[in-house]
Amino acid sequence: MIRALTAGAVLAVLSMNSSAFAAEPIKIGGILATTGNDVPQGTEMTNGMRLAIEHFGPKVNGRDIQLLVEDDSSNPSVGLQKVRKLIQSDKVDMIAGVQLSAVALAVAPVVAAAKVPMIMSLASANALTGEKCSPWVFRASYSNAQIAEPFGPWVAAKGYKNVFVLGADFVTPREFAGDFRRTFEKAGGKVIAEVFSPFGKTQDFGPYLAQARSANPDAILGLYYGAEAILFTKQYESFGLKGKIPLISMLGTTPAMLRQAQGDSAEGVISSLNYIPELQSPENIAFQKAYREKFNASASEFAVMGYDSMRFAIEAAKKVNGNVEDRVALAKAISQVSFTGPRGPTRMNPANNNVDQNIYVAKTVKKGDAVVFELIDTIPNVTTDASACKMPPLQ
Amino acid sequence: MLLDPYFFAEQVLNSLQFSMLLFLLAIGLSVVFGLMDYLNLAHGTIYMFAAYVAFTITQLGGSFWAALALAPFVAAAVGLLLYFLLLKRVERSGHLAQVLLTVGIIYMGTDLMRIAYGDLPKGVAQPDMLNGAVNLFGILYPSYRLFLIGLGLVVMIALYFALERTRLGALVRAGVDDRATAETLGIDIGKVFALVFAIGTYLAGVGGVVAAPIFGVYPGMDVTIIILVLIVVVVGGLGSLKGAILGSLLIGFADTFGKILLPQFAMMMIYLVMALVLTFRPTGLLPARRFSTSG
């Protein structure tokens, strides 16, 4: 029975024009949330991956590209189990997706031991391409430092000297805050306090907001995600802080996908991000158009990161002429892929296997009835410090 | 920081506001628990459902007030439907079957909301007249939150009179105190229970509507709140209005001040309070009747 089940798990089998004599497909396992709080991002990423298969596949050297989606329920233990399943019983050639850093940290040793390259589409903990880097683990999304470090000097130059940090207590906001603090204070700013609330456990931000207000900062750096981001911006507004104390943030607190729920409370927030849907490059305009035609929705950074991670996988498969069974060659090929995509110039950095990309500073503004991003500044080709990564040899 | 009287007063208001929301949910759960010894974890599902109904009403162009007037009735209707179709069947099967059934309902309810409304959190706008903040002796406090505190107080007073001064209240109190005797006196506890259940779900519905503008509307909001409400009920003592009020206040204050005093262990504060209360008063602070602690 169990065997029949694993067959049933193949959620997406793309078999365009496949002949009866088609070669073995190239299988890519997608670790993506289909249950739980991370579903919206997971859905966009899955869509992005499918679109990339259409655009850059659907075949490589006569072999179909097949995406096998498994749900990690945002839980590292489940993620580990699903990665083992993909490797052991589905025999995938690569793994993509992986939203949570905790899941990525748990599964990285497993994929390295099995020599199955993993291209992460979101997980952003610095260690993944820092002290825990591996020749088998790649990141198409961003590292937290990559978003936070350029933002520190930018905020200081803007004239905000005292910043109060409020955030959810898990690895991304903590690293965002820490990396921001380092470059911000070097540039002459001062972080007055950092207050982290239990992640996913906080409904009422009133107490934290009152605390931040009583410290009288030049700006508040707010780092929340999902439902908490909505509560935070709305309560920021209702406590009368909006318009009085500027709110600054980083990727994820006022994302396009939360606009309905956040309403006008999302307006006026300055963030550093690696993508905004409003970018006017020809690549991005074409991407947004294709995504809208296929899925009848607009694409946010999650769709782009899913799209790009699949693009890395396919371009690497092309570099090895579809011979993905040569895993060492495949992994080496991934580290050499570069292209200009919706985000702008996008290049894998072989020194730590983290993607090099532009970082954008954008402000949310009201345009008609909607709140949209307005690009303020572009910090081009931000690479990440690879000194923490002692890359083991690829073999 | 707490020495700053303004800061302190603002946190007291925050605590009160959260307590009132907890109370709206706790009272229904507590009386149902006390009257029928029924552990209904799906009480939070009704809260979530009402919030979604409120969202739909505002999306269709209705005002917040229309949502507040209508959604709790829809919630109560669905609650009663659930009660007669499903919940009633395990009335006498013990807590465990009740937990299993109501957890099943939670799972189904959450996924049905996901199917109907998608996975993204939704927002309900505050009524315009309550936008902004009121200057209260030098404290700038959101008017909507003040409204919530006022609403909670009104409900408390109304329930007090309903329970203490009406025939229905007397029946409920008799049922909670000693069900067997009440039944031998010819009181139809089944009917009383259905009515109490309807009122409880109505209030949970009110809670869902008024919470929506502050907390948003999302699948899983039911689970987030239900554990807190259970704690309120247990700390306060089953089946009593005073217990539910005291429990709500205690947990509301513990949560808010826990965040300020021990931000590292904000979650722990509530559980610590519960553990302490139950250590010294194993049946809660103000239970409606003395439960046997050995059985």
Place this chain on the structure above:
Amino acid sequence: MMSMMANRTFVRRAIGVALIVAALLAQRFSGFFAQELIAEAAILGIFTLSLDLLATCGLVSFGHAGLLGVGAYIFGGMTVLMGLPPALAIIAAVLGGIVISFLVGLLAVRTSGAFFIMVTLAAAEMFYAWGFRSKLFNGADGMGGIPRLDLKPIGLDLDNPEIFALLCIGLCVVVWLLLELVVASPFGRTLAAIRQNPSRVAALGGRVFAYRLAAFTASGAIAALAGAFKVQHTNFISPDLVSWFVSGDVLIALVIGGMGTLVGGPLGAAILVILKEVLSSSFGHWYLFLGAIFAFVALALPRGIVGWLLDMIGRLSQRKAPAGMPGSSAEAEQ
């Protein structure tokens, strides 16, 4: 009456043997990934057994994940942070489970019913809150790289999923047999008497508190053992392990299988693990189906699958022997 009890015991044990045979067959004839599921079900089975031991004296815990977590965190801490051998860590985990559950029990077993449910929840959630913030264990993000017991000297490589699954089945069977002995002993009979009528036991001079505390402590030891193997299975530890969802899962597995039947727990565990796997890989919104199945079981089989089977067999044998006292087959929950 006595023969009816013996009858029930026989049926329960027969179901147990059938379950073991089914598990071994599944282990022998299924693929790589099924081994993961079998190990998971067997460990959850051990966990349900610990909860069922506690239920023998009429207490239902909604914080058992806390005790699982004690074993898990001790094992993870000793092996990963201190570099001690896993065998030693397993022993320490069980000892830790005994100490912690004894201390928690001192407060908790004074209450009962819904209050006990909530006290145990509170204890577990406090542990969860600590785990969430623990720098040592990497907080909410969790800690990986947890090793498995090294049995290579006797020729067993536990990193091989097939061998690990077999070991877990074996361990579950050992715990089950042990608890069968406990339940049949005078100690176990006193626990059952406490469940049925605590005030009567107290009136007859039985020390209800001491017995309940002993049951809670023994239950904690087994839960910690399950925890130590749970983290060996996943090689990963995080506070999610201690959350009330896990306490709920084990409770649900036990209720589905049949509380107070011992063998019901592992059966429910196997069903729950398979159900989740089947549903999650077949449907998008699979919690809808899982919820419907829970509701169905609660309505149709409120005493669980094994409980239902026993009731049915009890009714059949009553029909054969009309002298039997009506209702005596209800070896009842409260």
